Amino acid sequence: MSDAATIKVTPAKKERPGPLDYMRRWPIQAWLVAVTIFLYAPLISLMVFSFNDSKRNVVWQGFTLKYYEKALTNASLIEAFSNSLVIALCSTILSVIVGAMAAIALWRFRFPGRTAFDAGMAIPIVVPEICMGVGMLVFFAKIFPWPQGLPWPLNLGAIIIAHVSFSFPFVAVVVRARLASFNRELEEAAKDLGASEWRTLMDVLVPHIQPSLIAGALLAFTLSLDDFVITFFTSGPDTVTFPVKIYSMVRFSVTPEVNAASTILIVVTVLLTFLALKFQGTSALTAGHGPEKK
Amino acid sequence: MEQSWRQAKGLFAALMSAPLVWLVFFFFVPLGIVWLYSFGENRGLIDIAFTGTWSNYAKALEPLYLGIFAKSLWVAALTTFLCVVIGFPVALAITFAPDKWKPWLLLLVMLPFWTNLLIRTYALIAVLRSEGYVNQTYRFLWEHASGLMTLIGLQPLGTFQPLELLYNNFAVVLGLVYVHLPFMILPLYSTLDRLDRSLLEASLDLGAGHIRTMFSIVIPLAGAGIASGVLITFIPALGAYLTPDLLGGTDSQMIANVIESQFKRANNWPFGAALCFILVYLTFIGIAIQGLLDSSAKKRGMA
Numbered sequence: 001m002s003d004a005a006t007i008k009v010t011p012a013k014k015e016r017p018g019p020l021d022y023m024r025r026w027p028i029q030a031w032l033v034a035v036t037i038f039l040y041a042p043l044i045s046l047m048v049f050s051f052n053d054s055k056r057n058v059v060w061q062g063f064t065l066k067y068y069e070k071a072l073t074n075a076s077l078i079e080a081f082s083n084s085l086v087i088a089l090c091s092t093i094l095s096v097i098v099g100a101m102a103a104i105a106l107w108r109f110r111f112p113g114r115t116a117f118d119a120g121m122a123i124p125i126v127v128p129e130i131c132m133g134v135g136m137l138v139f140f141a142k143i144f145p146w147p148q149g150l151p152w153p154l155n156l157g158a159i160i161i162a163h164v165s166f167s168f169p170f171v172a173v174v175v176r177a178r179l180a181s182f183n184r185e186l187e188e189a190a191k192d193l194g195a196s197e198w199r200t201l202m203d204v205l206v207p208h209i210q211p212s213l214i215a216g217a218l219l220a221f222t223l224s225l226d227d228f229v230i231t232f233f234t235s236g237p238d239t240v241t242f243p244v245k246i247y248s249m250v251r252f253s254v255t256p257e258v259n260a261a262s263t264i265l266i267v268v269t270v271l272l273t274f275l276a277l278k279f280q281g282t283s284a285l286t287a288g289h290g291p292e293k294k
Numbered sequence: 295m296e297q298s299w300r301q302a303k304g305l306f307a308a309l310m311s312a313p314l315v316w317l318v319f320f321f322f323v324p325l326g327i328v329w330l331y332s333f334g335e336n337r338g339l340i341d342i343a344f345t346g347t348w349s350n351y352a353k354a355l356e357p358l359y360l361g362i363f364a365k366s367l368w369v370a371a372l373t374t375f376l377c378v379v380i381g382f383p384v385a386l387a388i389t390f391a392p393d394k395w396k397p398w399l400l401l402l403v404m405l406p407f408w409t410n411l412l413i414r415t416y417a418l419i420a421v422l423r424s425e426g427y428v429n430q431t432y433r434f435l436w437e438h439a440s441g442l443m444t445l446i447g448l449q450p451l452g453t454f455q456p457l458e459l460l461y462n463n464f465a466v467v468l469g470l471v472y473v474h475l476p477f478m479i480l481p482l483y484s485t486l487d488r489l490d491r492s493l494l495e496a497s498l499d500l501g502a503g504h505i506r507t508m509f510s511i512v513i514p515l516a517g518a519g520i521a522s523g524v525l526i527t528f529i530p531a532l533g534a535y536l537t538p539d540l541l542g543g544t545d546s547q548m549i550a551n552v553i554e555s556q557f558k559r560a561n562n563w564p565f566g567a568a569l570c571f572i573l574v575y576l577t578f579i580g581i582a583i584q585g586l587l588d589s590s591a592k593k594r595g596m597a
Contacts (some may be wrong), residue, residue: 031387049420109553137557226411
């Protein structure tokens with residue numbers, strides 16, 4: 001490296017950036033700062049102004065928690081929020097089970113139609129949300145009407161089913177990435193030592209993929225909590241979720257109450273992201289999105 | 295080596311049953327019905343007859359709807375282009391950042407991505423509306439400039455007019471870029487990170503500038519990653535519903551908004567279904583093109 005050589009010959013006052021140290025060049029730094037502002041300024045101002053003591057919510061008037069109080073005493077908002085949490089919880093559990101089963105089956109076995117099944121699992125990931133949404137609308141309207149008037153939370157069943165349909169392929173992707181690092185000989189060793197197929201699965205394979213199960217669960221949970229379009233087509237008047245509720249409030253006007261409710265959800269999401277990081281390191285960040293890193 | 299399913303039929307059946315049933319019954323059946331409806335006709339208020347007609351597709355080719363398709367494709371393409379231009383330097387910076395910074399920079403990009411789409415769109419509305427922060431700043435500057443003009447004896451600027459930033463096509467593209475930028479940065483980063491750095495160093499040592507190195511070395515080598523980033527951004531942007539709905543005006547409807555109105559307000563399910571499947575076909579065409587590019591890139595890599 002020529003640069004290193006010159007530095008050795010003339011002991012420089014300040015270390016010059018290496019040729020590829022793009023992070024230390026000012027245009028790139030400025031760009032990074034600008035993009036960060038672009039991504040964060042709207043969100044941060046939303047959060048800051050949820051504490052603003054002004055109805056019109058434009059100029060800073062002083063600190064208040066009254067919009068949080070308002071949001072937390074708004075019965076329909078609370079109902080929507082608890083609906084969302086229950087849906088996310090149920091669909092996460094189902095997605096992890098179904099997704100992990102699919103991943104293990106695809107990794108473990110050769111069978112006729114394997115390629116077709118593999119491709120079929122990718123379709124829910126790529127199909128436009130709106131198409132899946134109308135599919136669910138038609139399905140629950142004509143083919144499989146979800147019984148009306150069931151007690152809570154059973155009335156959320158249709159939404160839970162829809163959410164599992166779009167989350168479990170993502171879980172399968174995450175679990176398969178982890179399975180790739182599994183040493184199949186371990187399984188054979190377990191069987192040689194007398195474990196049944198089932199025991200081998202539960203005592204050898206499942207512990208190995210456990211981190212990916214947790215990462216997949218967090219992914220499914222966020223996807224479910226985040227989903228608006230598909231829920232919008234599946235939900236009825238008494239099964240409103242948090243995003244659907246916020247949507248109807250946003251269409252109306254920009255109010256500090258929506259800011260407060262949004263801030264709560266942002267905080268929940270950030271906490272979940274940090275949990276994911278704790279369990280799987282940074283690879284959880286990119287799980288299911290973009291090419292898997294080796 | 296994978297096991298043949300015959301060697302452990304019980305386990306295989308147990309593992310396959312739930313995913314297969316779920317995928318077929320709760321995903322392919324709903325889509326299949328929509329597909330059948332796209333060849334159907336409305337009979338009465340709620341009944342739809344499968345007549346095998348192509349009239350819904352013919353209607354989708356009318357200039358009005360063709361225009362909306364063209365507009366959706368154009369908006370998605372512009373969004374994708376802007377995401378590449380904005381995201382590439384960011385991905386580059388993360389790639390060549392010191393190792394201990396990398397996870398934090400990635401987190402910085404990913405955090406907004408994990409935030410609810412609706413909330414992000416709402417945050418943009420708050421920033422862009424006529425009494426939003428952008429217009430507040432503009433007004434502040436305007437009034438001070440106006441005061442300054444009078445101070446130095448010039449005509450003051452006219453009355454302040456807020457910028458129309460919301461409910462138009464500009465807002466839709468801005469919103470789509472805002473929402474999809476992390477989708478682009480991640481695949482770009484993961485390709486750039488795998489790049490052989492000695493090639494870049496060689497290029498720089500041999501006298502090419504940084505710009506030249508980018509265009510002749512990095513971009514050709516990262517082609518597959520750029521293509522996958524483009525696809526990951528383009529497909530959701532093409533089918534975007536929420537952003538044009540909340541940020542767009544009357545003339546910024548995209549295809550998803552038309553589909554929604556056919557299913558909810560206009561109650562013309564067969565036509566909505568046809569539009570829906572045209573969107574699905576467009577998506578598949580995009581994936582196929584990317585697949586072709588990818589395999590040809592691999593072939594070139596082999597040679």
